[in-house]
Amino acid sequence: MKKQLTIWLCFIMFGLSAHVIAQSNPLPEGLPPSRISFKVNNKTVYIPYWRNLAIGTRRTNITNAIIAFHGVNQYGKSVYDNLRSAAISEGQLNNSLIVSPIMMELDHMNYHNLDKNTYAYWTRRWKFGDLSQNSNRVSSFTVIDKIVEILLRNNPNLKTLTITGFSAGGQMINRYAAGSRVSIPSNVKVQYVSYAPSIYLYPDSRRRISGSENRFRTPSTNCSNYNKYEFGINGNLNSYMRATGATAIKRNLTNRTVYQMIGERDTGTRYLDVRCGAKLQGDNRYQRARIYTNYVRRYYMRNDNKKLLVARGYGHSAGAYKARNVRKVFFASSRRSKAFDVHEFDKETSTNEITVYPNPASNRLHLSGDSKNTSYSIFNPQGKMVRKGINNAPEITIEDLQPGMYFIQIKTDTFTTQKTFIKN
Structure with a gap:
């Protein structure tokens, strides 16, 4: 009886040890290539x-x-x-x-x-x-x-x-x-x-x-x-x-x-x-x-x-x-590519004197206030720059843009402001 019990206990211990040794689990996101x-x-x-x-x-x-x-x-x-x-x-x-x-x-x-x-x-x-x-x-x-x-x-x-x-x-x-x-x-x-x-x-x-x-x-x-x-x-x-x-x-x-x-x-x-x-x-x-x-x-x-x-x-x-x-x-470098983070526009600045109109707009976009000799960049919702220039004229041509929402960033010597507009 003692011999049988000893054999049985050894079998159990061997089984537990084998389970521990053979324990395997995948990496939760797979093995990197x-x-x-x-x-x-x-x-x-x-x-x-x-x-x-x-x-x-x-x-x-x-x-x-x-x-x-x-x-x-x-x-x-x-x-x-x-x-x-x-x-x-x-x-x-x-x-x-x-x-x-x-x-x-x-x-x-x-x-x-x-x-x-x-x-x-x-x-x-x-x-x-x-x-x-x-x-x-x-x-x-x-x-x-x-x-x-x-x-x-x-x-x-x-x-x-x-x-x-x-x-x-x-x-x-x-x-x-x-x-x-x-x-x-x-x-x-x-x-x-x-x-x-x-x-x-x-x-x-x-x-x-x-x-x-x-x-x-x-x-x-x-x-x-x-x-x-x-x-x-x-x-x-x-x-x-x-x-x-x-x-x-x-x-x-x-x-x-x-x-x-x-x-x-x-x-x-x-x-x-x-x-x-x-x-x-x-x-x-x-x-x-x-x-x-x-x-x-x-x-x-x-x-x-x-x-x-x-x-x-x-x-x-x-x-x-x-x-x-x-x-x-x-990513502290000032170096930036043309890909733009549209989330930077989640708070439009309201203290500056420039506004964008009409909004929505069809063919022309106007900037009110002291907006001459300012630079502007227009981005689509994916953050890709689609237009940039110097606003010497009283209006910006947008007739070739596809209908949808856009973001415009306007820079002057003293401030930068962001606005959202809709192209009809």
């Missing part, structure tokens, strides 16, 4: 990624590059799609390279039947820079280093590099901004945008005083690990952060441009870290972002290089990358 490849320990490592352009091709037109990471549920395509839409809205897709790597985990490796010797995969601690689980172990922070090196090598006219992550990806970038050791030329502006992380890295023992968002001191607490990694840097550092060292971490955090990005409605608790070390940082993501920004601005800031970036109207969503004020951070 593209791969980033680089060498670690003289062995090739592959990382799947979403992108608008291949990262390994040399280009002279790219002036803006973005590396963007997903959250714990690995919706990397959604992060990429929203940033691509933002680039289009700002008229900068043609000069921007956007890459969104996928941090693979074992169940995805199994489902997509990927080679575990060449593809890097992690536990969910990829967000903290830990080593991968495959035989050629690589820190997730080293992956970012390698991507940065590839971008710098292949885009000689690069001017701005933004490294960002959403949710768990935001935790990753918050720590990478402090720990990264990759060398970047001084002529490339680098900024880190940590969007909606659950917890932040505090490089000293101070935390907010309960009930306050801008007063800090070392807390009296029974939470013994609140200042150890991944909450702080006083112990438990992984190999990458240990190689950087506490002194360099503090120096990096002080010298680098870092945005704490958050949706103003991100006040829920879904997927929120509620460990004792996390609770000392605030009650929700929105509050934690505000508190942490106050903290780094007080103790770890140089030349106003720490900012809070609030996406109005958004909760915990990658869609906030399309918010107007957020787009301006990622």
